[in-house]
Amino acid sequence: MIVSDFFNYVALTYNTVFHHIAAxxxxxxxxxxxxxxxxxxxxxxxxxxxxxxSTKSHIRPxxxxxxxxxxxxxxxxxxxQQGDSSTTLDPxxxxxxxxxxxxxxxxxxxxxxxxxxxYSESPIxxxxxxxxxxxxxxxxxxxxxxxxxxxxxxxxxFVRGAFKYLTIYIPEHPPGPEDIWSKDExxxxxxxxxxxxxxxxxxxxxxxxxSYRHKRRISISSLYVNCTAFPSNPNARAxxxxxxxxxxxxxxxxxxxxxxxxxxxxDPAEGSSLIDFxxxxxxxxxxxxxWYSNFTVAxxxxxxxxxxxxxxxxxxxxxxxxxxxxxxxxxDMVAVRNGLDTLFVRQYANGALPYAGPPxxxxxxFSDTYHLHTLLGVWNYILFTNDVPWLRSHWHAYLKAxxxxxxxxDRTGLFHVTSTSDWLRPGMTGHNLEATSLMYHVLxxxxxxxxEIVKDPYAKEQFxxxxxxxxxxxxxxxxxxxxxxxxxxxxxxxxxxxxxxECMPQDGNSWALLSGIIANSTRRLEVSTNLRKRWxxxxxxxxxxxxxxxxxxxxxxxxxxxxxxxxxxxVELAELMWGYMLDGDGFTNSTCVEGYRIDGDxxxxxxxxxxxxxxxxGWSTGPTMVLLTEILGIKLETPLGRxxxxxxxxxxxxxxxxxxxxxxxxxFEVVLRRMKVKDLGRVEVLDLWMPAGSKGVVEFGGTWxxxxxxxxxxxxxxxxxxxxxxxxxxxxxxxMEDDEWQKPEMEERPVGVVDWKALEENYVTGP
Numbered sequence: 094m095i096v097s098d099f100f101n102y103v104a105l106t107y108n109t110v111f112h113h114i115a116a117x118x119x120x121x122x123x124x125x126x127x128x129x130x131x132x133x134x135x136x137x138x139x140x141x142x143x144x145x146x147s148t149k150s151h152i153r154p155x156x157x158x159x160x161x162x163x164x165x166x167x168x169x170x171x172x173x174q175q176g177d178s179s180t181t182l183d184p185x186x187x188x189x190x191x192x193x194x195x196x197x198x199x200x201x202x203x204x205x206x207x208x209x210x211x212y213s214e215s216p217i218x219x220x221x222x223x224x225x226x227x228x229x230x231x232x233x234x235x236x237x238x239x240x241x242x243x244x245x246x247x248x249x250x251f252v253r254g255a256f257k258y259l260t261i262y263i264p265e266h267p268p269g270p271e272d273i274w275s276k277d278e279x280x281x282x283x284x285x286x287x288x289x290x291x292x293x294x295x296x297x298x299x300x301x302x303x304s305y306r307h308k309r310r311i312s313i314s315s316l317y318v319n320c321t322a323f324p325s326n327p328n329a330r331a332x333x334x335x336x337x338x339x340x341x342x343x344x345x346x347x348x349x350x351x352x353x354x355x356x357x358x359x360d361p362a363e364g365s366s367l368i369d370f371x372x373x374x375x376x377x378x379x380x381x382x383x384w385y386s387n388f389t390v391a392x393x394x395x396x397x398x399x400x401x402x403x404x405x406x407x408x409x410x411x412x413x414x415x416x417x418x419x420x421x422x423x424x425d426m427v428a429v430r431n432g433l434d435t436l437f438v439r440q441y442a443n444g445a446l447p448y449a450g451p452p453x454x455x456x457x458x459f460s461d462t463y464h465l466h467t468l469l470g471v472w473n474y475i476l477f478t479n480d481v482p483w484l485r486s487h488w489h490a491y492l493k494a495x496x497x498x499x500x501x502x503d504r505t506g507l508f509h510v511t512s513t514s515d516w517l518r519p520g521m522t523g524h525n526l527e528a529t530s531l532m533y534h535v536l537x538x539x540x541x542x543x544x545e546i547v548k549d550p551y552a553k554e555q556f557x558x559x560x561x562x563x564x565x566x567x568x569x570x571x572x573x574x575x576x577x578x579x580x581x582x583x584x585x586x587x588x589x590x591x592x593x594x595e596c597m598p599q600d601g602n603s604w605a606l607l608s609g610i611i612a613n614s615t616r617r618l619e620v621s622t623n624l625r626k627r628w629x630x631x632x633x634x635x636x637x638x639x640x641x642x643x644x645x646x647x648x649x650x651x652x653x654x655x656x657x658x659x660x661x662x663x664v665e666l667a668e669l670m671w672g673y674m675l676d677g678d679g680f681t682n683s684t685c686v687e688g689y690r691i692d693g694d695x696x697x698x699x700x701x702x703x704x705x706x707x708x709x710x711g712w713s714t715g716p717t718m719v720l721l722t723e724i725l726g727i728k729l730e731t732p733l734g735r736x737x738x739x740x741x742x743x744x745x746x747x748x749x750x751x752x753x754x755x756x757x758x759x760x761f762e763v764v765l766r767r768m769k770v771k772d773l774g775r776v777e778v779l780d781l782w783m784p785a786g787s788k789g790v791v792e793f794g795g796t797w798x799x800x801x802x803x804x805x806x807x808x809x810x811x812x813x814x815x816x817x818x819x820x821x822x823x824x825x826x827x828x829m830e831d832d833e834w835q836k837p838e839m840e841e842r843p844v845g846v847v848d849w850k851a852l853e854e855n856y857v858t859g860p
Contacts, residue, residue, distance in 0.1 A: 123733070123757040123784065124333055126426035126478055129326045134755045135762070139337035142344045144194045144352035144683050145329035152318040154190035158219060158258060161187040173315035181312045182208075187262035189219045190316070194683035195257045195709055197322040197356055197401060207236035207273075208311055209264055212256035214402060214708035215695055217679045219258035225704040226366035226384045226403045228858045233382040234260075236268055239311055250387040252321060252363045255356055255401035255709045257681050259318075263311060274383040321363065323355040325395045325425045333424040334754030336720050339747050340836075343664070343720065346671040347752075350717030351422035353684045354415060356401035357711040358428045364390030365452055366403040374452045390451050393431040399449075400687065400707035407432040407450035408712075410463045410516055412470030414648045415711035417718040420477035421754040429474050430483060436467050437490050444497035448514060460514035462521070465498060465531040472538045477756055479732035481546060488547055495539050498532055502562050506569015507585065508532045516645055516712075517699040518638035519855055520594070524585040526573050526601030533566045534608035545731065570610055579623040581605055583637055598637035599624065600646040606653035621657040624650055625666075629845040631677070631693040632670030639851035640698040642670065643688045648715025655723035660742035663723060667716045668746070669839065674713075685713035691845030701856045725752050725763040730789065733758035737789035739781060741765045748834050759784020767831040770809070775831055779806040 124130055133140060146152045153173065160167045163183035170180040170190070180188065195214055211223045211234045218224040223232035239245055323329055336347040365371055365388035368379050379385065390396060390406050397415055399408035416429050432450070439447050439454035447454035448463035471491060475484050484491075501509050507524035508531075515521040521528075536559055543552035573581045575590030580597035582589035588596040602620050611617045627634055633650055635643040647670055654662040674686050679695040687710040688697040696703035722728055724747075726740040733756045743750060743765050753762030764780040779793050781804040788800035794808030807828075 123759045124424055124755045125757060126424055129424060130331050130333065131326070131328050132331050133335075134331075134333045134760060135335040135753060137335065137337070139335050139344065140330065140332075142337075142348040143330050143332065144348055145323070145355055146194075146196070146320060147330060149320045149323075149327065149329050152192065152196050152320055154259065154316065155193045156191050157188060158191040158216070159187075159189040161185075162262075164188055170313050170316050173317075179312040179314040181310060182261070182263050183310050184263045185265045187221070187260060190259045190261070191216075192257050192259070192318070194352070195255050195356065195401075195681040196318055197252065197254050197256070197320045207264070207268055208239055209234045209236055209260075209262050209268075211235075211260040211262075212253045213258045213260075213704075214255050214681050214684075215679050215704075215706075216258060217695065218704045220260060221262060223253075223384075224256075224402070225702050227369060228700070228702070228705065229382060230702050231382070231704055232384050233272075233274060236273060250385045252386045254322070254359070254363075254366065254386060254403070254405055255681075255684070255707070257683070261313070261316075263309065267309075274380050321360055322401065323358050323395075323423070323425070324360045325358070325428060326423070329355060332422055334421040334721065334752070336717075336725075336750070336752035338720075338750035338752075340668065342668050342672050342675070343716075343747075345675055346667055346716045347720050349671070349675060349683055350418055350685055350714035353401075353709045353714050354397070354419050354422060354711055354717070356684065356709045357399065357415070358395055358397050358419070358423075358425055359401075359405060361391040361393060361396045361431065362387065362389050364388050364396070364398065364405045366405050367452065371452050374455060388452060391431045391435040393427065393434075395425060395428040396431040396435070397425070397428045397711065398432070399711060401684075401709035402707050403705070404449075406453065407435045408463070409436055409446065409448055409467035409470060410460070410645075411710075411712040412466050412473065414645065414713075414715050414718065416470050416473040417477070417722070418711075418714045420473070420756075421721050422717060424477075424755065426474060426478050426480075429470070430478075430480070433467070433470055433474060433487075437487055440490055440494065444493035446494050458514075459512050460521075461498070461501070461508070461510045461512045461525075461528050462515050462531055464494065465528070465535050468495060468498075468535045468539070469531075472535075472542065475542065475546060476729055476732055479757065481732075484542070484547060488549065491539075491542075492552065495535070499536070499559070499562060502529070502532060502566060502569075505572065505585070506565040506567075507572065508566075510584075516600075516643070517857055518600070518635065518641070518643075520583055520588050520596060520637060522584065524572075526570070526581050526583055526598060527604050529566055529570055530601060530604035530608040530610050533563060533610040534604070536563050536566075537609075567610055567612055570605065574616075579619045581620070588637075596637050597623075599627075599633060599635045599643070599650060600637060603646065603649040603653040607649060607656045609656070617657050618659075621654050621659045621662065624653070625659075625662050628666065628669065628842055629691060630842045631673050631689070631691070631845065633666060634691055634845060638698070639848050639855060640691050640845075641688055642691055642845070644670070644674070644685055644710075644713030644715065645688070648713065648719070651715050651719045652723065655719065655742075660724060661744045661746065663719060664744045664746045665839065667719070669842075671716055681708045684709040686710065687713060690847060692847050693844065698852055698855060699857050701853075720750075721752050721754060725750060725765065726792075727753065727761050727763055729756070734761060734784065734787055734789075737761065737783065737787055738792070739763060739789065740792035741779060743767065743777060745837055748831065748836070753782070756784075758787060761787075767834055768828045769831045769833075770828060774809065774811075775834075776807055776809045776828070778828065779808075781805070 162185040164186040165181045169178040213219045213224040363386050435450035446464045447458045448460040508528040510525045543549045583596040583598045587594045632642040633647045635641045635646045651663045687707040690696045697706040728738045730736040749766040751764040762782040766778045791797045793806050
């Protein structure tokens with residue numbers, strides 16, 4: 094029901110003209126995170142953008158990328174259905190296979206004769222060595238034993254969490270015992286190491302029908318990968334949300350983020366690629382350059398992690414971006430809950446939370462900002478699931494963690510950071526902008542959790558104190574304002590305004606905007622405007638980390654521009670930066686990379702080795718959330734969306750957009766189009782579908798209170814001023830496609846300049 098007779102009339106007019114849209118309205122039944130749907134909740138033509146494979150157990154290469162040495166009929170391995178031909182390799186022969194997308198799979202064991210395997214996400218590192226999973230130049234190749242004619246499969250320890258290029262070759266000379274690092278490294282897992290290869294086929298899958306024809310010559314008639322990522326659903330394409338618009342690039346960006354979040358959701362027993370760090374816990378003796386993914390990082394059957402290739406651990410810093418993205422694409426909230434559980438179970442005695450789960454959390458690993466991101470993860474988990482029993486069971490630990498952080502807000506009104514750890518950026522110390530803004534945001538959400546959901550009397554007694562600290566932070570942050578730059582400084586002192594290392598950080602200024610801590614509206618606009626002015630050809634620079642373009646920090650900048658009402662800037666940045674990640678040289682063209690250099694090179698400046706960069710990282714998937722919550726404007730105000738707010742913004746970049754997602758309450762969907770009315774000009778037409786039992790506010794040419802399952806609105810834009818007008822003289826006229834609309838040209842920007850000295854100074858060597 095729509096609480097407005099006028100818009101009831103508009104709805105009738107619109108449904109008469111575009112009845113085919115309403116005919117596809119889905120049912121309002123909710124979905125369950127513990128029993129995910131086996132088919133797409135919103136089927137439609139937009140499914141062509143889904144990167145996930147139609148069959149997880151049989152992912153086959155798409156083409157031959159490179160051939161070297163003694164190889165006959167290299168294309169035969171692609172024509173596996175023919176059944177009468179094979180690719181044959183002699184010693185020295187090498188074939189690099191390219192898969193359609195970044196994928197996941199397993200490798201290797203030990204034996205007498207070997208086929209060498211090497212993996213890479215980027216084409217730049219496709220070759221005889223794999224790219225890197227740790228702080229080294231490259232990973233060693235794996236040797237697959239070929240001992241009989243038939244099907245040869247890999248061992249369970251060697252899941253390669255992400256790769257698009259698979260190199261197969263026969264070494265010129267047989268590998269020596271010292272090269273076969275994959276044998277008996279974990280004597281506590283003899284069942285996995287000693288089992289016949291074919292017994293693992295249903296779990297692992299890699300090579301099929303490999304014939305050992307004569308000594309050291311190998312013929313391959315078929316090859317496929319069995320992907321074990323996203324174990325929660327056998328149908329990897331059964332999405333619970335979608336996005337589609339007039340921008341093909343934005344569509345690809347949304348689905349690349351969704352797919353990235355699938356690859357970073359793993360079986361907890363297949364975690365942690367950090368062999369050297371694992372050694373502190375499991376005492377492995379694996380040599381330098383080797384790699385495994387068999388460390389149990391959480392309980393349960395699925396867990397969301399930071400990256401697919403590395404580090405394959407439950408990191409709290411990813412949760413502010415990854416959790417909403419998961420909720421609105423696959424609804425794998427059990428994986429989110431398992432990630433939160435593994436962080437809370439390792440809470441330190443003082444209330445602090447480790448910044449990552451096992452193998453971390455045993456030696457005091459801590460980050461002030463990541464600690465707060467864990468609390469944000471709790472809010473997002475509850476918002477999309479309404480799992481109140483889980484929240485109550487963790488409430489004491491949550492409050493202890495919250496009070497631990499709140500105590501760091503001192504008389505300056507700023508959060509005093511005592512840990513230098515953050516997202517590997519330098520300068521995280523002292524009275525810090527990002528930490529203060531994060532704390533302010535978490536404070537507001539904690540009050541809502543305590544008041545509206547847990548209804549905790551003790552917590553309510555603290556509201557006056559908490560709110561007073563919030564007000565103190567509002568005036569405290571002004572200490573960091575740098576009027577000449579029109580932005581806030583990083584901290585009080587050397588990285589503040591006028592300091593000898595002056596820095597106006599992207600992360601902190603973005604969080605200052607999106608948290609709502611800036612009271613002055615003129616100042617908010619100034620921050621948004623000045624952040625945009627710093628963009629370069631390949632994206633928004635993270636000035637707090639020299640030479641870095643960070644999709645993590647830029648995901649917060651997307652939200653920040655939207656919070657200020659600058660939705661045009663958000664869409665522009667998404668196409669500029671995430672578009673480059675999809676189409677730039679050296680990327681996977683299918684997933685979201687951890688970060689890259691300011692001049693567009695694929696090196697992430699945190700690491701000296703470009704091969705270490707993760708090309709599927711959950712913290713980089715901001716547009717998957719932003720396009721639904723900010724551009725289509727679907728915002729849940731209370732858990733499951735029983736109360737919602739819809740405020741769409743088509744922006745100057747889009748002619749039309751539509752999308753939605755489902756929760757346990759039902760399905761939310763928005764369709765927004767530019768149209769024309771003859772002789773009267775352009776209009777925007779909005780269709781909404783909401784679950785039964787939900788109610789909320791729609792901001793569209795006015796404020797409208799709605800409830801029920803459907804609502805339809807039309808608003809007109811004034812020809813001269815662009816202002817919205819609500820009139821009735823055109824409502825009975827025919828709505829037509831706006832065939833005159835043209836997408837604006839994007840502004841040309843210079844390439845960022847690398848500071849080579851700072852690049853070397855900021856490399857990290859640890860995890």
